[in-house]
Amino acid sequence: MGGTLRVNSLAIQDRRGWQKPYELTGRLVGIIGPIDRGKSSMVDCIDFVLGRSVRFKGAVDDQLVAVKAGMQIGDEEVFLHRSRRRLGVVRVEDLAGDEIATVPINASGDQQELSDWLLARLGLDDAFASVRLPHDRRLSFASDLLPYLHVRQEDIDRFVIRPQTSADDAARLAVAKLLLELINPASERLGARIHDLNNEIRNKQRKADQVRDFLNASPETNSGTLDADLDRLRDDETQAAQRLKSLRDRARAATQFAEQRQQQVDRARQRLATAEDGVDWALRRHREKATALAQIDASLAELGEVAAASSEDRERLALLYDACPACETDLSSRAVPTGRCSLCTETLPGAAQHKEKQQLQRARERLVPEVAELEQNVTRARHAADLAREQLALARRAVDEDTADAVTPYVDAITAAATELEALRSEITTLERLKEPHRRLSERQEEINRLSEELDQAREQQVRVGAELNEPDDVLQRLNNLFGRVVSEFRLPWATGRARLDRDTLLPMVDDQDFDQRGGGSRTAVSVAYSLTLMMYALEDPTRFQLPQMLILDSPQKNLGRNDHDQDLATRIYRWIIDYFEVRREALGGRYETFQLVIVDNNIPTAVRSGFDTLIQFKDPHGFIRDLDHPHGEPAGYEQLALDDELDHDGL
Incomplete structure (x- = not known):
C-alpha cells in the first residue's frame, strides 16, 4: 500500500527572519495568483526540504535563507528544516521543535542519507535499493520518486515524469514497475543475478572458445593428437617397465x-x-x-x-x-x-x-x-x-x-x-x-x-x-480504463477517445500519438491526465500500487488560451477532479481522506474554487515572500528621449 505523504505547513526564513507559516492542510489545496508571485517557488520549497536541488529564481533566490515544512511521512508527523547555508543536511524535528536527527543529503560510508530515510518511512527502501541502474547509479527519492509526485511548471508540457533520455527513462520505468508491483526486490535481485551470470558465462565461453581454437589449430597442441600420443606412449611405458623388471629378475635368479x-x-x-x-x-x-x-x-x-x-x-x-x-x-x-x-x-x-x-x-x-x-x-x-x-x-x-x-x-x-x-x-x-x-x-x-x-x-x-507479482495485462487494463476515463472526461479537442498506456514504456498515448506529437496545451492536459490516473490507481487499488498518495500539479492550464473554448476545457478539468475525489471521499472515506492534491495555477475558475479545502491566493502586489517591497529591486527612472535638433530640422 502506498505510504502517506502530505504537507501540513510551510514556513520560510528570509533575510529579515522567519515568516508566518502557510497552512496547507486539506485534501485539495489550491495556490493561485498572478504571474511572478512565487507560486512555483512555494512548491519548489517542498521539493527543497525533500532533498531535491532547486534553482530558485528572482526575489526568492535573493531573499530565501531556509525552509521548514510540517509533513506527515508514513506514520510520522515531523518538521523538515533545510537551510541554504547548510545545503548538505536536513534537520528533522518533532512537533515540539526538538531535533530528532540531522540527515545528510548525500552520505558517505554506512551513514543513512535523506533519500533512504524518506523511503524507509514510506516502505519503499528495500524496493528502491534492489534496482541496479547503468553506471551503478541508485534510485533515490528526490531524483526518481519525487517526479511522480510533483509535476513542475517547466516540465508539464515537455515530457511525462522525466526526460526521455536512456538513463532517465530506465529509472522512470523501473520506479513505475516497482510501484505497480510488476517487479519487486526479489525479482530485481534475481534479474541482476541472471544478467551477471549471462555476462560471466558469455565472457568465459568466448575466452574458452578462443583458447580451444588456438590449441586445436596446431597438430602439436591438438587435443585429439595429444591424447592419442599419450595413450600410445603409456602403453609403451608399461611394456618397457615390464621388460626391465623381467631382466632384473633373471639377473637376480642367475646370482x-x-x-x-x-x-x-x-x-x-x-x-x-x-x-x-x-x-x-x-x-x-x-x-x-x-x-x-x-x-x-x-x-x-x-x-x-x-x-x-x-x-x-x-x-x-x-x-x-x-x-x-x-x-x-x-x-x-x-x-x-x-x-x-x-x-x-x-x-x-x-x-x-x-x-x-x-x-x-x-x-x-x-x-x-x-x-x-x-x-x-x-x-x-x-x-x-x-x-x-x-x-x-x-x-x-x-x-x-x-x-x-x-x-x-x-x-x-x-x-x-x-x-x-x-x-x-x-x-x-x-x-x-x-x-x-x-x-x-x-x-x-x-x-x-x-x-x-x-x-x-x-x-x-x-x-x-x-507468479507472486501483479499480472502485467491486468495492471495495464486497469490503468487504461482509468486513463481513458480521465481523457474522456477532459474532452480534449479533436480527440477520438483512443487513450491508453504503451505496454513497454507505460507512457500515455492518445489517438495513437506519442506525447511529444501533440500540441502544447494538449500535452499539458495529457500530462495532467496521466498523473491523475496514477494517483487514482493508488487510491482505488492501494494493495497493487505503492505510489505515495500526494500529487502537486504546477500550472495545469499551461499553454491554454484565454478564449472561451480553452477556459471551458480548464473548467471541465477542475470540475471533474473535484467531483471525482469528493464522490470517492463520501462513498469510501479512508484513504480518500488522507491523500493530498496541490494545484498551482494563475487562476482557478471561480465556479470550482469552493471545492478546495485550502486556497492560498496571492493578490497584487503581495507574493510568496510577504511584505517585500520591490521584489526585484528599486525601479529605475525613465528619461525622455529627445530628438536631435538636426534630425528635427530635417523633418524626421
Whole structure:
C-alpha cells in the first residue's frame, strides 16, 4: 500500500527572519495568483526540504535563507528544516521543535542519507535499493520518486515524469514497475543475478572458445593428437617397465648360487667389527695406564726438586695415612698432585716427602709392566683387525668373481631397457605439459557448466517469484480504463477517445500519438491526465500500487488560451477532479481522506474554487515572500528621449 505523504505547513526564513507559516492542510489545496508571485517557488520549497536541488529564481533566490515544512511521512508527523547555508543536511524535528536527527543529503560510508530515510518511512527502501541502474547509479527519492509526485511548471508540457533520455527513462520505468508491483526486490535481485551470470558465462565461453581454437589449430597442441600420443606412449611405458623388471629378475635368479659366498662375506664383516672393537678397548686401557704412569713420573720429578733443597727449608709431616681413616680404603695408589697429601690433598710437610716418594716408586713399579703388557695387547688387536680385514676383502673378491660371469650377459640389456623407459617417461612428461592448457580449459568449461546450472536455477526461481507479482495485462487494463476515463472526461479537442498506456514504456498515448506529437496545451492536459490516473490507481487499488498518495500539479492550464473554448476545457478539468475525489471521499472515506492534491495555477475558475479545502491566493502586489517591497529591486527612472535638433530640422 502506498505510504502517506502530505504537507501540513510551510514556513520560510528570509533575510529579515522567519515568516508566518502557510497552512496547507486539506485534501485539495489550491495556490493561485498572478504571474511572478512565487507560486512555483512555494512548491519548489517542498521539493527543497525533500532533498531535491532547486534553482530558485528572482526575489526568492535573493531573499530565501531556509525552509521548514510540517509533513506527515508514513506514520510520522515531523518538521523538515533545510537551510541554504547548510545545503548538505536536513534537520528533522518533532512537533515540539526538538531535533530528532540531522540527515545528510548525500552520505558517505554506512551513514543513512535523506533519500533512504524518506523511503524507509514510506516502505519503499528495500524496493528502491534492489534496482541496479547503468553506471551503478541508485534510485533515490528526490531524483526518481519525487517526479511522480510533483509535476513542475517547466516540465508539464515537455515530457511525462522525466526526460526521455536512456538513463532517465530506465529509472522512470523501473520506479513505475516497482510501484505497480510488476517487479519487486526479489525479482530485481534475481534479474541482476541472471544478467551477471549471462555476462560471466558469455565472457568465459568466448575466452574458452578462443583458447580451444588456438590449441586445436596446431597438430602439436591438438587435443585429439595429444591424447592419442599419450595413450600410445603409456602403453609403451608399461611394456618397457615390464621388460626391465623381467631382466632384473633373471639377473637376480642367475646370482642365487652366490648366496653361500655372501654369507661368508657377512661373517667376515662381523669378525672385522669384533676385532676393531678389541683394538678400541686395548687402546683405551693402554691410554689410562700410560697417563697414570706419566703423572707418577711427574710427581717423582717434583719430589726430586724438593729433596735438593736444604733441610731447614723442608716442611715436616707428623703422620702419613696409607688408608682412609673413615672407610679404610687404600690410598697408596691414589694419584694426587706432587707434594700434597693423598688423604686431604693439602700440601705435605717436608718430613712426609720421603714416604711419599717411596709410595710413588712402588706404584710406578706396578704400572710399568702393566703398560708394557697393554702395548702388546694393542699390537695383537691391530694384527687381528688387519687379518679380519684381509679375510673380508678375499670373501668379497670371491663373490664378485663368482657372480661376474652370471650377471654380465644382463648388464647391457638392463641398461638399454632402463634408458628406453626413462626416454618414454620424459616424452610423456613433455606431452603432459602440452596437455596442461587442455586440462585448464576443461576446468573452465566445468565452471561454465556450473554457472549455467546456477543460471537455470535462478531463472526457475524468477518464474516462481514472478507468479507472486501483479499480472502485467491486468495492471495495464486497469490503468487504461482509468486513463481513458480521465481523457474522456477532459474532452480534449479533436480527440477520438483512443487513450491508453504503451505496454513497454507505460507512457500515455492518445489517438495513437506519442506525447511529444501533440500540441502544447494538449500535452499539458495529457500530462495532467496521466498523473491523475496514477494517483487514482493508488487510491482505488492501494494493495497493487505503492505510489505515495500526494500529487502537486504546477500550472495545469499551461499553454491554454484565454478564449472561451480553452477556459471551458480548464473548467471541465477542475470540475471533474473535484467531483471525482469528493464522490470517492463520501462513498469510501479512508484513504480518500488522507491523500493530498496541490494545484498551482494563475487562476482557478471561480465556479470550482469552493471545492478546495485550502486556497492560498496571492493578490497584487503581495507574493510568496510577504511584505517585500520591490521584489526585484528599486525601479529605475525613465528619461525622455529627445530628438536631435538636426534630425528635427530635417523633418524626421
